[in-house]
Amino acid sequence: MSEYVAIAIIVGWLALTAGVGALMSYRYRKAGAEAWFVAGRKYGILILWLSLGANIYSAYTFLGLPGYTVKYGAKVLAILLYGQLSYIFAFLITPKLWEVAKERGYVTISDFFEDRYGSKALGALTAVIGAIFSAVYIVLQIKGIGIILDAAAYGMLDPLTAKVIAFALVAAFTVVGGMMSVAMINALQGAIMLVAIWGIGALVPIMHYGSWGGAFQALATARPELLTLSEEGALLSATILLASSLGFWMWPNRIHGVFVAKDSRTVRKNAVALSIFQISQIPIIMAGVTAAAMFYSGKLSLPDSDYALMNVVKATFPPWVVGILGAGAVAAAISTAAALLHSSGSLVARNAFQRVFRPESGEKALVAVARAVTAVIAVIALYIALTSPEIIVSLLLTGYAGVTQFFPGVVLGLWWKKANKKAVLAGLIVGTLVAAATRMNAVIPNPLPIGPSQIVLVKDFMGIYGGFWGLIFNFPIAVIGSLIAGREKKRRRRKR
Secondary structure, rough: OOHHHHHHHHHHHHHHHHHHHHHHHHHOOOOOOHHHHHHHHOEEEHHHHHHHHHHHHHHHHHHHHHHHHHHHHHHHHHHHHHHHHHHHHHHHHHHHHHHHHHHHOOOOOHHHHHHHHHOOHHHHHHHHHHHHHHHHHHHHHHHHHHHHHHHHHOOOOOOHHHHHHHHHHHHOOOHHHHHHHHHHHHHHHHHHHHHHHHHHHHHHHHHOOOHHHHHHHHHHOOOOOHHOHHHHHHHHHHHHHHHHHHHHHHHHHHHHHHEEOHHHHHHHHHHOOOOHHHHHHHHHHHHHHHHHHHHHOOOOOOHHHHHHHHHHHOOOHHHHHHHHHHHHHHHHHHHHHHHHHHHHHHHHHHHHHHHHHHHOOOOOHHHHHHHHHHHHHHHHHHHHHHHOOOOHHHHHHHHHHHHHHHHHHHHHHHHHHOOHHHHHHHHHHHHHHHHHEEEOOOEEOOOOOOOOOOOEEEEEEHOOHHHHHHHHHHHHHHHHHHHHHHHHHHHHHHOO
């Protein structure tokens, strides 16, 4: 009977989350567009910090990072470090973006592109790109929920059913309640995430090897090559570090989360406070180091690398502790999925449907379309999650490669008056296509004794991250194109 304890704790937490979501959904069921999209821009530092923390740190934190550590070892440092670097950019960029959004009434990142560059086409394109790559991130969360519930149920729960029920729950509250529901759910999820990470993850290496250093020594004995970087691995890690830190705040759901703040000072404080969540990835990676040392020395069984954290915790603690960790991990996945669904529906409804096809539509029609699009994206993401074989971190990096291409347009638009809409549009199109093309899928024999005999590997062209390739083309096109357009404009004025 003790095996039921873990899943009961997770279900209990989901019920509490559902209750909060239902309450917020009911209270704001008739709210206008600004309440649905950005929660009336009223939240202070505590709710903003917990909500954005849960929004950002998702299933990849609990499952992807330990799993990536088991498979690739030291390469995981790039994923750890780019988040810390990103908060420097957050401190510089997000307060300015909030101020412009407040002044101009923006509720999505695509509003910025449309208004700043005077182009509905650019706004619609960024909305579609944002929704597509956000769907990849949503898939990651669904897969994560399935893995967590499967592991926590000790084989007694059908993972397919678990994925459908858990994700249908969050989709329903997102569709009905909008940002009011999402922000409050995420605040709860952020709190339990921190408890699970520091109260459980940090203890795993100590319980097995006496200290964090002992876990590294054990891994050095079992698989020493995982503690070093090859030349190719160093290049890939460096380009992931740079490109993803620039793209970190280009995710539509994260910008959406910033817009709910009550003022720019709160946004600036939050950029500093959120680094606590990033530091919290360290104990999770250490749990991954422990799982790797145990797996390669024959002390731990893993059906797939993404099960690393859940299985090492099951091998360390009683079921009730597994339940608390599972609740934190499910919280991470659901909170991010809710924010992604909300932002995707907002982007398509406001910046594609309303701006391009139905400019005369009112608030009720806009919210209705946003809810419908949110539901459709949820169903599509669920289908892909059930059929896609890619590992969690691979999905994350594919999403980053796409949304990072927003960075040139945002930065140039905020600080360079000469930035030209056609140049930015061309840079965005080329950058996105290059980013997608340089992250190539290849079916190869599985080199590790984990998972199926063959795996789908995303191999970046020449060992350079696809998102970085996109920026190599995107930035020069946007800058040079804007300079050319400026000279052409001056030339026409002289002729007059």
